[in-house]
Amino acid sequence: MRRAALATGAVVVVGWPWAAPPYFVFLASLIAVNAIVAIGLNLLSGYTNQLSFGHAGFLAIGAYAAAILTIRAPALPVPVALLLAGLVTGAVGLALGVPCLRLEGLYLAMATLAFGFVVVEAILNLDGLTRGNDGLHVPAARLGPWSLATDTARYYLVVAVAALLIAAAVNISRTRTGRALLAVRESEIAAQASGVNLAAYKTLAFVVSAFYTGVAGGLFALVVGFVSPDSFDVFLSVDFVAMIIVGGLGSILGSVIGAAVITTLNDSLAGFQNYRPLIFGAILVTSMLFMPGGIASALRRIPGAGAWPLFTRRDDR
Amino acid sequence: MTWVSLVHVVVSGLATGSIYALMAIALVIVYNATRTLNFAQGEMLMVSTFVGWTAMQVLQAPLIVALAVAVIAAALLGFVLERVVIRHAISATHFDVLIITLGLSLMLRSAAGVTWTHDEFPFPSFFSNRPLMVGPLRVAPISLGIIGASLGMMLALGALFRWTRLGRAMRAVAQNQRAARLMGISVERVYSSSWMIAAVVGAVAGVLIAPVIFLSSKMGLVAINGFTAAVLGGFGSMPGAVVGGMLLGVLENLAPLYLPASIKHSVPFLVMITILIVRPGGVLGRVARRKV
Numbered sequence: 339m340r341r342a343a344l345a346t347g348a349v350v351v352v353g354w355p356w357a358a359p360p361y362f363v364f365l366a367s368l369i370a371v372n373a374i375v376a377i378g379l380n381l382l383s384g385y386t387n388q389l390s391f392g393h394a395g396f397l398a399i400g401a402y403a404a405a406i407l408t409i410r411a412p413a414l415p416v417p418v419a420l421l422l423a424g425l426v427t428g429a430v431g432l433a434l435g436v437p438c439l440r441l442e443g444l445y446l447a448m449a450t451l452a453f454g455f456v457v458v459e460a461i462l463n464l465d466g467l468t469r470g471n472d473g474l475h476v477p478a479a480r481l482g483p484w485s486l487a488t489d490t491a492r493y494y495l496v497v498a499v500a501a502l503l504i505a506a507a508v509n510i511s512r513t514r515t516g517r518a519l520l521a522v523r524e525s526e527i528a529a530q531a532s533g534v535n536l537a538a539y540k541t542l543a544f545v546v547s548a549f550y551t552g553v554a555g556g557l558f559a560l561v562v563g564f565v566s567p568d569s570f571d572v573f574l575s576v577d578f579v580a581m582i583i584v585g586g587l588g589s590i591l592g593s594v595i596g597a598a599v600i601t602t603l604n605d606s607l608a609g610f611q612n613y614r615p616l617i618f619g620a621i622l623v624t625s626m627l628f629m630p631g632g633i634a635s636a637l638r639r640i641p642g643a644g645a646w647p648l649f650t651r652r653d654d655r
Numbered sequence: 656m657t658w659v660s661l662v663h664v665v666v667s668g669l670a671t672g673s674i675y676a677l678m679a680i681a682l683v684i685v686y687n688a689t690r691t692l693n694f695a696q697g698e699m700l701m702v703s704t705f706v707g708w709t710a711m712q713v714l715q716a717p718l719i720v721a722l723a724v725a726v727i728a729a730a731l732l733g734f735v736l737e738r739v740v741i742r743h744a745i746s747a748t749h750f751d752v753l754i755i756t757l758g759l760s761l762m763l764r765s766a767a768g769v770t771w772t773h774d775e776f777p778f779p780s781f782f783s784n785r786p787l788m789v790g791p792l793r794v795a796p797i798s799l800g801i802i803g804a805s806l807g808m809m810l811a812l813g814a815l816f817r818w819t820r821l822g823r824a825m826r827a828v829a830q831n832q833r834a835a836r837l838m839g840i841s842v843e844r845v846y847s848s849s850w851m852i853a854a855v856v857g858a859v860a861g862v863l864i865a866p867v868i869f870l871s872s873k874m875g876l877v878a879i880n881g882f883t884a885a886v887l888g889g890f891g892s893m894p895g896a897v898v899g900g901m902l903l904g905v906l907e908n909l910a911p912l913y914l915p916a917s918i919k920h921s922v923p924f925l926v927m928i929t930i931l932i933v934r935p936g937g938v939l940g941r942v943a944r945r946k947v
Contacts, residue, residue, distance in 0.1 A: 389750055437932040443749050444692040445890075448882055449931045452924035459921040576757065583754055612773075616765035622758030626751050627743055 351497055355490040363489045367561045369601045370493075370500040371554050376581040376593035377507045378550025383579070384587035385511065386543040387523035389443070392434075392450030393578045395457035396548045398570035400427045400555020402461065402468055405476045405565050416479045416486065416495065416560070423556035424549045431548020435541045454575050461567045473566025476559045486560065496557050503550060507590050510546070519543055523588070573615070577604065580618060584625050586634025595633050659791050664908050670798035671867070672904020673805030677860035678881025679888065679896035680812065681853040687829035687891060688849035689741060690749065694756040697878025698763035699736075699854050701871075703729035704861035705771050708778060708870055718779050718862075725858040733854030737847055745846075760875065767872045780866035801863050808859055809897060812852075816893070821848055829891075880907075883927040 355363045375393060382388050404423040407414055434453055441449055461468045468474065478487040486492050510516050518539050521529035530536050559565050577600055585596020603621075607614045629636060678696065685693045693699075707725025714720060736759060744752050782800030786793040816822035827835040828845045836842050861874070868874055884903045888895025907922045918925075 387750070389753070441931055444753060445886070445931055447753060448692075448886070449928055451879070452883075452927045455924045456921055456928070459917075459924075463915070463917055576761070579754065579757075612769050613765065615761040616769070619758040619761030619763075619765065622761070623740060623755050626747070626755045626758070627740070630747070630751060 355493055360489050363493050364561070365601070365605055367489070367493045367496045367557075368605075369598050370496045371557045371561060372578070372581060372601050373594045373597035374500050374503050374554035374557070375551050375578050376585065376597040377503065377590055378547040378554070379578050380582045380585075380588065380590065380593045381507065381510070381519070381550070382543045382547035384582055384589065384593075385516070385519040385523060386540060388438075388540060388543060389447045389579075390450040390547070391447050391572070391575045391579065392452075392454035392457075393547075393551050394570045394572065394574035395450075395454040396427050396431065396551035397555040397558060397574070398457050398461060398565075398567070399430055400424065400552030401559040401565045401570070402474070402555075403427065403552065404556030405474045405559040406467060408476055408479050408559070409474065412477065412480070416481045419479065420499065420553050420556040424553035427552020427555065428545045428549035431545045431552075432541065435544025435548075438544065439537050439540055451572065451575070454570075454572050458567045458570055461570075468567075471567060473564055473568075476563050476565065478563075479560055492561050496561060499553065499557060503553065504590060504594070507550075511590060515539070515542070520588070576618070580622055582632070583622060584632055586632030589632065589634035591637075592632050592634030599633070659793070662792055663794065664912065665905055666794050666798050666802075668905035668908035669901055670795075670801040670904070671864075671907065672884075672901040673802050674860050674864045674877060674900070675880045675884040675903050676897045676900025677805055677808060677856050677863075678878050679885035679900050680809065680893060681856040681860070682878070682881055682885050683891060683893060683896050684825075684849050684853040684856070688825065688846050689737075689745075689752070691741065691752045691756060692749075692882070693850075693853070694753065694878075695736070695760035695763055696853065696857055696881070697875030698760040698767070699729060699732055699875075700857035700861040700878065701873075701875040702763050702767055703732060703854065703858040704778075704865050704870060704874070705767055707858070707862060708776070708865075709771075718781060722859070722862045725862055726855050729854035729858035730851045733850040733852075734847060737850035741850070742843070742846065764872050764875060771872070773872050775869040775871040778862075778865035778870040797866065801867075804859070804863055808856065812856070813893070815852075821845075825849060880923045883923045883930075886927060887930050 354366055358366070375397060378396075379390060379393050382390055400423040403426045404419050407419045407422060411419075434450075438446055438449055462470050464470075478485050480486065481495065484491060486495055511519075518529065518534045521532060521534050522536060522539055522543075526536055529539075562569075581596035581600045582593055583596070584599055585594070586592025603617070604614070607617060625632065631638075678700070681696050681700075682693060685691060685696070703725045706728040707721035707723075710716065710724035711718065711721035740755060740759065741752065744755055747755075780797055780800070781804075782797040784795060784797055787796050787799075814822075816826060824835070824840045824845050825848065827838065827840055828842055832842055835845075860877075864877065865874065868877070880903060881900070884900035885896050886899070887903055888897070888899030903923060903926060906926060907919065910922045911919045
C-alpha cells in the first residue's frame, strides 16, 4: 500500500513535465520550493514549537546569496551554489537563533517578524551588492554540461533537491534528534528533566530550518530568474505559516500538502489580488478553529494511514 | 544641530510616541484579559477610523462626529470579534490564537481595501498645522494636541482601572483568572469589555494620527510599533507602555539625525530585537518567572 502510493507519487512527479503545459511545470517548481520552506518552518514551529514570522527573511538571504554567486561566479556548479546559499542562511539562523533562546511564544514571533523587516531594509540599503529596489536578474545556471534554461530542467533540479530534503527531514524526525525536538514542543521542562539540552536543540532547529529555507531561496532565485526586495515581504512569511497551519503542524507530508494548497490558491487568486488576503485570513481562522491539526491530521483519521511514518503525529488538541 | 531644532524633533517624537503608547495600552489591555497578542489591533484601528471618516463624508458633519462614529464602530467591532471568534478559541494555545488574530488582521485589511481602496486619503485634524512660535521655539500645535489628547485618554483609562468596578475586575482577571472567577467576577464579561475598550483606545489613536500619516489600509502597521513600545516598557505594564511609547517615538525621530536617513524605518524593529534580546522584561520591568 505504502510502496504503491510512493511509486505512484514518484511517477506523477517525474512524468509531470510531459503531461502538463509549461506554466504548470513552473507552478509545480514553485510548489516544491515552498514545500522545502514549509518543511524547514515546520521543523522549527511544528516540531519544536518555536513560532517564526520571519522565514521570508531567510528565503531572501538564500535567494540573494544564490543570485549573487551565480552572477559573480558563473562557473560554480548549481549544487555548490545552493549548498552555499543554505550554509549562509544557516549561519544567519544561528546568529538569530542563539539570542532568541531567551524568547518564547509571542516574543519570539515578534522578534522573527522584526527580523523579516530588517532583512528587507538591509537588502534595500546594500545596493552595491543587491542593486536595491531594482532587483537582480539571475542568469540560467549550469549543471555540468547542461544549462538549466528551460522550465523542465529547473523543475527536475528543484524536485531532486526537494526529494533529498524531504528524505532528510523524515529521517531527522525519526531519530533521537527528532524525538528530542518533539519533547521540547510538548514540555520544555519535561524535556530538560529527561536530559534534552534545550539550548542545543532549539538552536539546532533554528539552524536546520534556516538552512532548508536558504536552499529553497536559492532554488527560488533560479526558478523565477529574478529577485527583488518586494518578493520577500512579511506577507510571504504569513503564507509560509499558513502552509504549515493548513497542512498540519508537526507533519512533513502536511508541509508538502500545505505548500501545494497555498501555492495553487495564491496562483489561482492572482486575478483577485484585493480578495486574496481576505480569503487567506478566513482560511487561517477557520482552520485554526475547526481543523487545528491541519489536513494531515484529517487524513490520519483514514483507516490504515496511521502506519505511514510521513504522517508524523501531532496529538490533536 | 541647535537645541531649538532638537526640541522640535523631540516634540514631534513625543507626538508619534503618544500614539504608539495608546496602541501599546490597547495591546496590553487585550493581553491582560485574554493572554493573547492581538495582531488585528492595528487593523481594528484602521477600520474604525475609516468608518468614522465615511460617516463624516456622508453626513457632511464636523470632525467630532467622525470621532464619535469611529469610537462606536470600534466598540462594536471589538465586541463582535471577541464574541464570535476569540471566545471559541479560549481553550486553544497562544500559538493558535495568535494565528487567528493574524487571520483576522488579513481579513480586515483586505475588506478595507475592497471597500475603500488601498489609496491614501487626507484626514482633517482637530489641531492646526501652522507652527506656533514660543520665543525661539517652533512647535506644531498638532503635535501638542496629539500629546495632550493621548495623555487625557491615558488618565481616563487610569481612572477606569483604579476606581471603577469594571477596572478592578479587569485587574483581578489580569492577575489570576481562576481566583477572579471564584470571587464572582464574570471573566467572560471582562474579556468582552477588554476587547471593546482596547478597540476604542485604538479608534481614538486612529483619529488622532490619521491627519499625520494619512488614512489608508496600511495605517494598521502602527500596531507593530505599539508592540515594540509595550515590550520596551515591559509587556503587561500600563505605565511601561506609556514610557515605552514615548521613548520609541523620540528614538525613531532622533535616529535619522545621527544615523543614515534610510535607517528610520528599521528603527522600531531594531529596537524591538535589541530590547527582546538584551532586556526581555523591558527597561522598567523584570522578567516574570513562570512556575511549573
